[in-house]
Amino acid sequence: MPVSEPNKIYQEVIDALIALHRLTDGYTPNHEDQTAELAVMIGRHLGLPAERIDVLHMAAQVHDIGKARIPLELLTKPGRITSDEYGVLKTHVQFGYEILNKISFPFNLAEIVWCHHEYLDGSGYPRGIGGDALPLEARILTVADIVESMSADRPYRKSLGMAVALEEIQRQSGSRLDPVVVDACLHVVQQHNWRPVTN
Ligand SMILES: [Fe+2]
Numbered sequence: 001m002p003v004s005e006p007n008k009i010y011q012e013v014i015d016a017l018i019a020l021h022r023l024t025d026g027y028t029p030n031h032e033d034q035t036a037e038l039a040v041m042i043g044r045h046l047g048l049p050a051e052r053i054d055v056l057h058m059a060a061q062v063h064d065i066g067k068a069r070i071p072l073e074l075l076t077k078p079g080r081i082t083s084d085e086y087g088v089l090k091t092h093v094q095f096g097y098e099i100l101n102k103i104s105f106p107f108n109l110a111e112i113v114w115c116h117h118e119y120l121d122g123s124g125y126p127r128g129i130g131g132d133a134l135p136l137e138a139r140i141l142t143v144a145d146i147v148e149s150m151s152a153d154r155p156y157r158k159s160l161g162m163a164v165a166l167e168e169i170q171r172q173s174g175s176r177l178d179p180v181v182v183d184a185c186l187h188v189v190q191q192h193n194w195r196p197v198t199n
Pocket residue numbers: 063064092116117
């Protein structure tokens with residue numbers, strides 16, 4: 001996606017981080033890329049201005065960068081994981097925030113990434129914040145992340161199918177997920193017949 005001129009340098013920083021992450025993880029950057037594509041479609045449908053779309057896109061492209069610190073065996077482990085392993089997985093959000101917060105972005109990219117597993121009702125992690133504390137871009141990223149994750153093949157399981165993914169976000173609409181964002185996601189996925197591309 002072409003980025004507006006003032007954000008070009010920041011996009012280059014993001015691209016460099018992704019290139020580094022790709023060296024050690026053949027799956028996560030593709031998941032982030034597909035999530036970013038869907039997030040941008042939702043953001044555009046909701047009428048976000050170009051500047052905020054740029055930031056949403058860049059944030060989504062690196063939202064799981066903290067997984068670079070999680071052992072690959074855990075990221076790709078098939079079947080059930082233990083609660084201890086889940087605890088380790090969850091740390092990717094804080095790691096990602098700490099990496100991205102080292103860069104003086106003139107916008108809230110690190111904050112958006114920090115919030116991508118938070119829920120409106122405060123039941124998410126790592127901070128358990130909700131409601132108005134969650135920027136719209138983060139609410140969009142959360143929905144796009146769930147839909148991409150469930151509808152794509154993952155290293156540890158096959159796709160659950162788009163129908164199941166869309167049912168899941170509708171089930172959580174109004175409690176964990178922003179209903180306006182869920183409706184926008186349903187609309188764009190159905191209108192464009194969007195499906196994740198796996199590499
Ligand atoms: Fe994540």
